[in-house]
Amino acid sequence: MPEPDAPYPIRAGTPSGLKPLARPLMVAFGEEITHAELEEWQHTSEADRWLAAYEGETPIGTAAAFTFRLTVPGGEVAAAGVTAVGVEPGHRRRGVLRSLMRRQLDDVRERGEPVAILWASESAIYQRFGYGLGALNGQFEIDRARTAWLRPEEPAGRMRLVDPDEALATFPAVYERMRAVTPGALSRTEDWWRWAILHDAEHMRRGSGPKFRYLYEVDGAAEGYALYRVKGDWDERGPRGQLLVVEAVTPTPRALRGVWSFLFGVDLVRTIRASREPVPHPLQLALADPRALGMTAGDGLWVRLVDLPAALAARRYGAVDALVVEVADAFCPWNAGRWRLATAGGTGAAVATVSRTDGAPDLAVDVADLAAVYLGAFRLSDLARAGRVEERTPGAIRRADALFASDRAPWCSTMF
Numbered sequence: 001m002p003e004p005d006a007p008y009p010i011r012a013g014t015p016s017g018l019k020p021l022a023r024p025l026m027v028a029f030g031e032e033i034t035h036a037e038l039e040e041w042q043h044t045s046e047a048d049r050w051l052a053a054y055e056g057e058t059p060i061g062t063a064a065a066f067t068f069r070l071t072v073p074g075g076e077v078a079a080a081g082v083t084a085v086g087v088e089p090g091h092r093r094r095g096v097l098r099s100l101m102r103r104q105l106d107d108v109r110e111r112g113e114p115v116a117i118l119w120a121s122e123s124a125i126y127q128r129f130g131y132g133l134g135a136l137n138g139q140f141e142i143d144r145a146r147t148a149w150l151r152p153e154e155p156a157g158r159m160r161l162v163d164p165d166e167a168l169a170t171f172p173a174v175y176e177r178m179r180a181v182t183p184g185a186l187s188r189t190e191d192w193w194r195w196a197i198l199h200d201a202e203h204m205r206r207g208s209g210p211k212f213r214y215l216y217e218v219d220g221a222a223e224g225y226a227l228y229r230v231k232g233d234w235d236e237r238g239p240r241g242q243l244l245v246v247e248a249v250t251p252t253p254r255a256l257r258g259v260w261s262f263l264f265g266v267d268l269v270r271t272i273r274a275s276r277e278p279v280p281h282p283l284q285l286a287l288a289d290p291r292a293l294g295m296t297a298g299d300g301l302w303v304r305l306v307d308l309p310a311a312l313a314a315r316r317y318g319a320v321d322a323l324v325v326e327v328a329d330a331f332c333p334w335n336a337g338r339w340r341l342a343t344a345g346g347t348g349a350a351v352a353t354v355s356r357t358d359g360a361p362d363l364a365v366d367v368a369d370l371a372a373v374y375l376g377a378f379r380l381s382d383l384a385r386a387g388r389v390e391e392r393t394p395g396a397i398r399r400a401d402a403l404f405a406s407d408r409a410p411w412c413s414t415m416f
């Protein structure tokens, strides 16, 4: 059924395959889809989760979603991973994105997924739809000559070059170890591993070399891994290659040391660049000269609480308390109103009951404010300093900080 206000009717599915749907998206990004890319999409995308806005029979805008599990403090939650958002430039700024977002969030709600998440091409786009800054994204580029460790010691294990099949057999268990304790991390299917992580195609290289896959082992047991490429170059002073880290996963301190020592040691490389890294980063504490990283922190995962009570009940809390929160949610009005968040059980792993109430509110927030504290990227007091939340009962923000406290900062290393 077309949306009553939609400028162009929206239909779900891929009745004529993915190729016609790729077109508005590719034009929006100024690109052209290759045969190889289409093949990857066939393996990873979910046909029934594609939405397209049509002019006649021609798709002019799209939005799709992946089905993920998102790690939250103390647990995980079903999350729709919003992707493939694009409007053909001849139809831009006529409300096509808005109608796609409307339909998509309604669908996500209907599917019973409490949360939607995305990476934004531009950070000004999605806040109007209730997305909040759920995880920061770290980037750095370090000169190989400045990578000394604060406390030098020999790595415990070693890195071994593996082919895609061996990587498929070994990397996921290492990743799962990290995912279990890292808010913001996403589940990966076998197809995702094969096609989105391990696969290497010409169009992915963008001027760099092939993807190398290295497993870090200590006494024969897998404990970390890295995927990287090298962009080789030379000048009058000699080699000045750049090593581009695709992903480095190091669930233990000795894996951190082993994997990064290796990446910092590859010959013919002058700088090492990594672009989907946690903030803060353990390397900022482990290196002798942390400023050499040139670390920057930008917006990472954007989070939308679609079913507010279910989303809040899916995580664990840092304190035992009860607060009444007045929530504004213009785009998903079913979340708006007063909610009582009451926790019980062990401090640090308290379970929440979230129910509607008429009680006097302790705090007034927008749904996007709760998204920013949901995974632990920010605290309510950070939002208060930014003028975004209002305390109605003295001390409520401090109590909310204690409630939403979580063990570690969120990190999402999965691009989608």
Ligand SMILES: CC(C)(COP(=O)(O)OP(=O)(O)OC[C@H]1O[C@@H](n2cnc3c(N)ncnc32)[C@H](O)[C@@H]1OP(=O)(O)O)[C@@H](O)C(=O)NCCC(=O)NCCS
Pocket: 028, 029, 061, 085, 086, 087, 088, 091, 092, 093, 094, 095, 096, 097, 098, 099, 119, 120, 121, 122, 124, 125, 128
């Ligand atoms: C971003 C994009 C999808 C927007 O589509 P659109 O159909 O033009 O958007 P709409 O007309 O529905 O606009 C909805 C609202 O978002 C705003 N908006 C749209 N694109 C925006 C942008 N790039 N930056 C800031 N605001 C933007 C509009 O001004 C409008 O605001 P309003 O509701 O306050 O009036 C489209 O410009 C595009 O395809 N861009 C290139 C690809 C891209 O960046 N995709 C996003 C991938 S994450």
